[in-house]
Amino acid sequence: QLDRGCALHTAARGGLSFVSTQDVPAERPRAVFHTSESDPAKHTEQHEGRLYNIPLEEVKAVFPHGLPYRFQQQIQTFNEARVMVRRPALELLAYLKGSNLAHPAVRYVIYGERGTGKTMTLCHVVHYCSRQGWLVLHIPDAHLWVKNCKELLQSSYNKDRLDQPLQASAWLKNFKTSNERFLREIKTQKKYMWGKRESTEEGRPLGEVVEQGLARVRSASDAVGVVLREVKQQSQRGSFRLLVAVDGVNALWGRTTLRKEDKSPVSPEELTLVHNLRKMLRNDW
């Protein structure tokens, strides 16, 4: 209790200096740590260390699958989603605000020890990008694609590779909830054949590809590949801005715990999802 009192003292002193810009926190002392600025675009060093609120509807729309488990528990307990504004996140937001579309994409790495807030920083940046209207490709945890997969199918597209229908369909479902608007606007530029009978024509909205992936779970990984390729090609034209956020990126280049039917270990290149994602992480768009 003694420590909390000291922290309150120092924070309150800092808080009183800009009481004019924010609303005066009422009798509740905990409100000193909150900030009413809920748009990540307007966060500055002033707001560092403060908790900003994300409305619960936005949480469901923007983060169907991104938040860590303990944070989701906190949301359930306190009935609100409060994220702390931190310096690495502010730095990254500054870089993104000043990024030039003409140049190839810059790749940023958020690194740190366990429990230091890497995933939450990523979620802050994803929230900012979705507020600004970017298309966000958020992979919540690359480790989930590389271990403990119950079903592995041999890919029909390329004989050497292995498909993961469950993980791919789960990701497609969440992708659909987070980026509804873009699925209607982006059109495919090539004809894609799913097996012998089904195909998607040129010029159909991307939503159809996603529906196809969800309906035919066997071709879900290929649908993911198609989505990634289309999005990469079309972002170069400049109609929308693209953010690829991968949590646990080291999993794409490490070892997998999966084995083929003849008990030989699977390397990450042999998984379609990982292969396509690695192509996205290259610098050529």
Add this chain to the structure above:
Amino acid sequence: MAAPSAAGLGRRLRAWLPRIMPVRWSRYNPSYLEPEVKKESYQKPLEELTEEERQQMELKAVRPIKAAPPTLSSSVFSDPMISKFTNMMMKSGNKVLARSLMSQTLEAIKRKQLEKYHKAPENEKETIECNPYVIFHQALKNCQPIIGLSNITKGGKTYQVPIPLTDNRKRFLAMKWLITECRENKHRRTMMPEKLSQELLLAFNNEGPVIKKKHVLHKMAEANRAYAHFRWW
């Protein structure tokens, strides 16, 4: 405990050796005094102390003091009931695990109550108790039986005789029932904090299997009222 020789005391105490060499009793020389952990007792100015307290202070200046056990703490967060409960939950000396389970249980209680608080309408918000320590103490109090049964053999037959219980025994029975209920009658895969928090919340509202067990005991004692005179103490 070292060889029984207290420093600078009466001659008869200096060469004190217990008649029977105790293995599990306290091996301290009887001149050793208990340690005083409460900070408030040291902050009182001299004038406020009564005669007995002044004599006690003078005694403490000359007598040696026993070592404080590790569970005794002067922190505001330490609670003797919670420590006792943790000790009873402990298996094969793993106090670290027992203590972490206890803190997770208290956290679980707080989370459940907070969720209820946020969902409740305005007028009911004040009735919801969110402090897990208050809930724990009240639940234990609700689980304590008032009267117990003991086996007394008379004329070759054993009778279940209702007897009064001491405070310690009541507390022990309440805690023991809670823990056995959680360990045995729940699904194998549920975690202990989850089970315990559920049981404590039910006991706080005077519902649940532990309260039922207490009522069953009371009814048995009521039914065996006729044998109450078999008790001779």
